[in-house]
Every structure is written in C-alpha cells, then in structure tokens.
Amino acid sequence: MDSDRILIAALLFIAIVVGANFVMYGIARGAARGGNTRWMSALRNALSKPMRDNPANQSMDELRTRVQELEKKKPN
16 A cells, blocks of 8 residues: 555655656757847847846946045045
C-alpha cells in the first residue's frame, strides 16, 4: 500500500517537472521567435541605456551637489 502511494507521488512529481519544463520551453521558444515584441524591445532598450542618463539619477545628482554646497556654507 505504501509503495503504491510512493510510486504515484513520484510519477506525479515527474509529470509536474516535465510539464513545467515544457511550458518554459514554449515560452522561451516564443520569445526567441517573436523577435519584435514590445516587452522584449523595452527590456533591450532599458538594459542598453547607461545608468547616468536616467532622469531620476540626474535629479539625484543635482540634489547631491546642492546638499554639498549647503554643507560647505554651513558654519561649524
């Protein structure tokens, strides 16, 4: 009785692993074949841009320089 349950659980586990691999293969193949999907091009553009050109980073740089200027003017 116990060996039957273990065998069923093992087969179920193997089926889940094989099914997950099949789904991931389909996703990867579709992404590679699609070529010009919006999320792929957006991800490619986001990863290819240098981090310094980001508007948030520019505003943080401005804030950092302003704080440094204020720290220099601050009397001790």
